[in-house]
Amino acid sequence: MGLRETKMERTRQLLADTAFELFTAQGFAATTMEQIAAAAEVGPRTLYRYYATKEALLLTFVEQRLDEALDVLRAQPPDMPVPEALYKLLDYVLRTVAESGDRIIAVYELAWRTPSARAQLSDNTSRWRGELATEIARRMGGRSAELAATLASANTMTVIEVSVRTWVESGGRSNMRRITHRALELLRGSGVPVATP
């Protein structure tokens, strides 16, 4: 990786961090892109080259975690049973969410309060669910599995959402895994694969 790319990666990180601080300090709407650019000491035009929208600047952190989780799933051997692979994914998500702690909580709370950011978050998770469905379908094999894969993906996403949501609402104090396991237990028994340890 050349000097150029290193520098850009650093700038990218700096912009997201600077934005995050301003957002938490003054609120999302009250912070302008110009302010963020000034605080990070770049031109506004450059800021837009790194992040196309203000919402992206807030949500990139969450987005990265979800994409990493997908990579974890893809890295599992192709002959691993789907429920087991899904459990690895779920486990990764819950672990990293719990580790990132405060920042995740702050981002979610900001996003939920801000219509445009909440909408963008919904869109991200919806896109992510689609990618997850594709990966599950590949593992289940064959065209006919597409519907089951879509349902399995939706189930998984719902479990993640409900777990994270209650965890965030408790300020990071509740036991995320307990809810996850209760949800998985409820979902078992249908014709759709469910994450299993």
Place this chain on the structure above:
Amino acid sequence: MGLRETKMERTRQLLADTAFELFTAQGFAATTMEQIAAAAEVGPRTLYRYYATKEALLLTFVEQRLDEALDVLRAQPPDMPVPEALYKLLDYVLRTVAESGDRIIAVYELAWRTPSARAQLSDNTSRWRGELATEIARRMGGRSAELAATLASANTMTVIEVSVRTWVESGGRSNMRRITHRALELLRGSGVPVATP
């Protein structure tokens, strides 16, 4: 209902219809709010009083249908088994979607092509899913049912989404109900209530 309210309702309808025609004719992004206001012969400021955002103008049609479906569910007797009540809701959605035909297809295709509109649509359905979960929880009774209700709501929404999506993608030619029933069949057997005729 007084003359005043009647007139406003008419204007409201006129604005959405005018916008829809312009959107389909020239595309969502290429249509300005000013154009819509001019075409409907109201001031731009007035347009904003009826619809807070451009996306709302496009999506109000879909939104209305979903809200009606919730009302249908709420109208069912409280002692009706949840799976049966869910089936009534599902049935209403599929029926009205099929009846509204071209317009639904056009709205979805416009929304999917437009990031901001797609995000808004995601947000709407997410909010709707929450309301559905609340209603299901009430019918299942008790605090402890909340998680199962959330999962049931998510399942139902997924079934609707996947049905509508494939239907729209086929240009309204595929059999929406076949997919719906296959999906419901797959979902049966878990601890979560599933729509049943």
Place this chain on the structure above:
DNA sequence: TCGCGAAGTGGCAGCCACTGCCACATGGCC
């Protein structure tokens, strides 16, 4: 090592979604 092309940066002008404010008009009601 030097210089050149590619790639990143930033300023400027401009579009348009959206808002607060205020003056005006128009139903609804006594």
Place this chain on the structure above:
DNA sequence: GGCCATGTGGCAGTGGCTGCCACTTCGCGA
């Protein structure tokens, strides 16, 4: 018929976002 509440519309302004173009800086081959 006149008054109040409520709806309409113009105006000025903010800020997100874009295209364009000039400038700088990195990376690489001669």
